Amino acid sequence: MENEPNITPVATASPEPAAAPVSPSLVASSGVKSYLVMITLAFFALPTGLARAYRGEKIGWTRFWLYIGASLGSLIPFINIIAGLLYLVLIVWGIVDFFLVYRLRDDAEGKPLHATPRDQKWAGNLRILYIIGLALSAVIFVLALILSVTFYNNFNKVLNGDKTETSLFNSLDNSDTGAASSNSKATEVLVNYSKLEDGISRIEAESILGITSDDCSEYSIGDSKSETCTYGSYDDGYLITLSFDDDKLNSKSKYEY
Structure with missing residues (x-):
């Protein structure tokens, strides 16, 4: 029997798997x-x-x-x-x-x-x-x-309100003080009024009262001169009238308010 030649099978290369497609959105350029x-x-x-x-x-x-x-x-x-x-x-x-x-x-x-x-x-x-x-x-x-x-406007109103109240309070306080002072002065004048005596001169009368008058009227009859002076007012709380003949007090009157 003749020897048969050995036949070696040739290995065929298997095809490489195709690469999976890459989404373009996942590729970030540098x-x-x-x-x-x-x-x-x-x-x-x-x-x-x-x-x-x-x-x-x-x-x-x-x-x-x-x-x-x-x-x-x-x-x-x-x-x-x-x-x-x-x-x-x-x-x-x-x-x-x-x-x-x-x-x-x-x-x-x-x-x-x-x-x-x-x-x-x-x-x-x-x-x-x-x-x-x-x-x-x-x-x-x-x-x-x-x-x-x-807020600013309200703050100013409050601030100005306080100032107004303070001013009003001071005004009332001054008014009360002035009224008290006026009453005290009126009381003093009325007390001194009782010290006036007939026959004293106008200067002496005003010295006793502690006040002077610019409201005087005078008239003359022959050699005799008569003069009438008014002191005080309604606001002062009294009105005093003194009459002088030849510069001597001969009558007096008063009104208290």
Whole structure:
């Protein structure tokens, strides 16, 4: 029997499995920035300018360091006034800038920002919350302003009322003091009135009464001169009339009120 040749079977290579397809949305290019991150920074870091800094703008870092300087300056007397004004400017700038940043879809180099439909939806929700927050802040500011003005006016009324009451009290007190002084003077004059005697001169009579009169009338008959003088008034509480003949008291009368 002839020897049959050995036939070695040739191994065939099995085909490699096909690579699973990779979704393009899961592939992130190097250096691509997120639109949602930028909007989130603009929403929560309002006056800092970090949204612009994240986008690659130098003005964003400038605003950030100004914000740090304003925060530190607010702790220093006198400088805190300038710091407060700067802080207010940064806040207004941040409010306006949020709406500007919301419209951007690329970074400072012109590269498109990474934004999925879900990111855009969340960015829209943040925009709605932002507008609601601004509206509520405006209402709160107006109410606070009204309350402040009302409180200031009421405080002034109370303060002026106290001054008026004090002035009225002092006026009444002075009036009472004046009335008491007037009554005391009237009593003294009436007591001295009883000391007047016929025959004394006008000067002596006024010295005894302790008062003088500018209300005198005189007339003459021949060589005789008669004079009548009135002292006091209704406000003084008494009215005294003295008559003199040739400068000698000859009659007197009084009325008390």
